[in-house]
Structures are given as structure tokens and as C-alpha cells.
Amino acid sequence: MTATTFTTTTTFAKGPHPMQALRDTWLIFRRSLVLTLRQPVWVVMGLIQPILYLVLFGPLLDSSVRAANTGVSTYNWFVPGLLVQTAMFGSAFTGFGLIAELRAGVVERMRVTPMSRVSMLLGRSLRDVVILVTQGALMMVAAIPFGLHIDLAGALVTEGLLALIGLVMGPLSYAGGLVLKSEDSFAPVVQAIALPLLFLSGILLPMALAPDWLRFLANLNPLSHAASAARAVFNSDWGNPEVAIGVGITAVLAAFAVWVGSRAFSRAAS
Numbered sequence: 001m002t003a004t005t006f007t008t009t010t011t012f013a014k015g016p017h018p019m020q021a022l023r024d025t026w027l028i029f030r031r032s033l034v035l036t037l038r039q040p041v042w043v044v045m046g047l048i049q050p051i052l053y054l055v056l057f058g059p060l061l062d063s064s065v066r067a068a069n070t071g072v073s074t075y076n077w078f079v080p081g082l083l084v085q086t087a088m089f090g091s092a093f094t095g096f097g098l099i100a101e102l103r104a105g106v107v108e109r110m111r112v113t114p115m116s117r118v119s120m121l122l123g124r125s126l127r128d129v130v131i132l133v134t135q136g137a138l139m140m141v142a143a144i145p146f147g148l149h150i151d152l153a154g155a156l157v158t159e160g161l162l163a164l165i166g167l168v169m170g171p172l173s174y175a176g177g178l179v180l181k182s183e184d185s186f187a188p189v190v191q192a193i194a195l196p197l198l199f200l201s202g203i204l205l206p207m208a209l210a211p212d213w214l215r216f217l218a219n220l221n222p223l224s225h226a227a228s229a230a231r232a233v234f235n236s237d238w239g240n241p242e243v244a245i246g247v248g249i250t251a252v253l254a255a256f257a258v259w260v261g262s263r264a265f266s267r268a269a270s
Contacts, residue, residue: 022119025126026123027123046131046135049086053082054075057078065078075147077206081203084223086132089194089198091165094124094128094177095177098124098173098177099177099181099182099183118262118265121261125166125174125258129163132165133162133163164226165223168222168250168253168257169257176189200218201221201224202227226246226249
């Protein structure tokens with residue numbers, strides 16, 4: 001073995017240099033964002049669906065929100081939850097794109113490069129976060145004519161919470177895509193997980209109106225606490241204990257999801 005070969009082997013054994021990992025993350029992020037902007041159908045559809053909820057479902061909530069004594073207007077209660085829903089569904093299905101890349105041999109070609117395996121995940125996930133935050137801002141603007149009142153600080157913190165939710169669902173979705181490798185298998189798994197999380201989150205209807213057993217199940221749902229935290233910070237209720245609970249749980253889950261996704265990329269690209 002030559003000295004050059006030994007040096008290269010040692011470098012790979014120690015893992016990529018932090019600056020190389022940052023550069024690789026930026027390259028993957030830029031590539032993923034450009035590909036998304038070239039075919040923006042998913043981005044547009046991801047924005048149209050919550051706007052339809054805003055227009056067609058929001059007016060039905062007046063009596064329910066008043067009965068639940070939320071202390072805020074209907075749209076100031078509904079929009080933060082709708083943002084959480086958009087972040088969840090917008091990132092839960094990102095694995096479909098990765099399955100297509102697997103089929104096209106993109107991941108296989110990256111496997112033979114010294115690119116950081118963690119960067120393969122983080123670059124894509126950061127693309128997802130940028131899209132989610134942009135969609136969230138557009139939804140807030142679209143809801144203003146319906147009577148939404150925006151506090152700038154609360155809106156910015158809510159956007160940060162959306163980014164954390166994206167870092168929970170996105171890496172787990174990518175990990176699922178790498179494991180299942182088939183849209184036919186991936187779709188029912190995502191639906192089986194996402195729909196119960198949605199229904200038990202209190203996003204569409206106040207859980208204060210639900211029976212005790214349903215509220216108990218909702219308290220076990222991390223997305224329920226994230227939605228409560230989003231509503232609290234969006235409406236400047238900074239002293240609400242759900243803020244710390246929701247942000248804390250989501251941050252821990254985001255760290256766990258990134259770890260799971262990184263391991264999945266390492267195994268798929270090893």
C-alpha cells in the first residue's frame with residue numbers, strides 16, 4: 001500500500017472534515033432545490049390544499065372555536081394548526097422523491113464519491129425546510145383577508161417550529177424510502193402513520209370538545225403538543241406551558257429523526 005493510499009484510507013476512516021460536510025450539504029441542498037423549482041408541481045399543490053382548507057373549512061369552525069373558549073379568533077386558532085398540518089404532510093411524503101432517485105441510480109452514483117453520508121440527508125432536509133417556511137409565510141399572508149391577526153415575533157417563532165417539524169418528518173420519510181424502496185409499499189405506511197397523527201392533533205377541531213379517552217390519546221401525540229405550541233406562540237401567549245413542552249418534544253424528535261435518517265443513508269450508501 002502506498003503512502004497516498006494509506007492517507008486516503010485514514011481520512012475516510014475518520015469521516016469527512018466538518019468543512020467538507022458543510023460544502024457537501026450545500027451542494028446537495030442546491031441540487032435538490034433546483035430540481036424542485038424546475039418541477040414545482042408538488043410545491044404548488046402543497047400550498048393549494050391548505051388554502052382550500054382555509055377557504056372551505058375555516059368558516060365552519062366559528063361555533064366550535066367559540067364553544068371551546070380558546071380566547072382567540074377562529075382563524076388565529078385555525079391557521080397555526082393548519083401550518084403544522086402543512087409541515088407534517090409536506091415533509092412526510094418526501095421519501096417518494098428519494099425512491100425515484102434510488103431507481104434512477106442517483107444514490108448509487110453518490111455512493112462511490114467521498115461525499116458525506118450525513119450531507120446527503122441534511123441537504124435534502126434543508127431544501128424541505130426552506131419550502132415549508134416559504135409556504136407557511138404565503139399561507140399567513142393569504143389568511144389575512146379572512147381576519148387573521150399576525151404578531152411578527154410569534155409568526156417567526158412559529159416558522160421555526162415548522163422547520164423543526166420538517167426535520168422530524170423529512171428524515172424519517174427518507175429513511176422509510178431507503179428501507180422500502182417502493183412507492184407501493186411506502187404510500188400505505190405513510191398514510192397509516194400520518195392520518196392518526198392528524199386526527200389526534202386537534203388541528204381540525206378543538207380537542208376540548210372531545211371525550212376524555214380521545215383527549216388522553218391526543219396527549220400522547222407529539223403533533224398535538226406541537227400544534228398547541230404553535231397556537232400559543234402565534235398568539236403571543238408566551239407563558240403557556242405548551243410552548244416549552246411542544247418545542248422541547250419536537251426538538252428531541254428532530255435530533256432523533258436526523259440520527260435515524262443519517263444511519264439509513266450510511267447503510268444505503270456503504
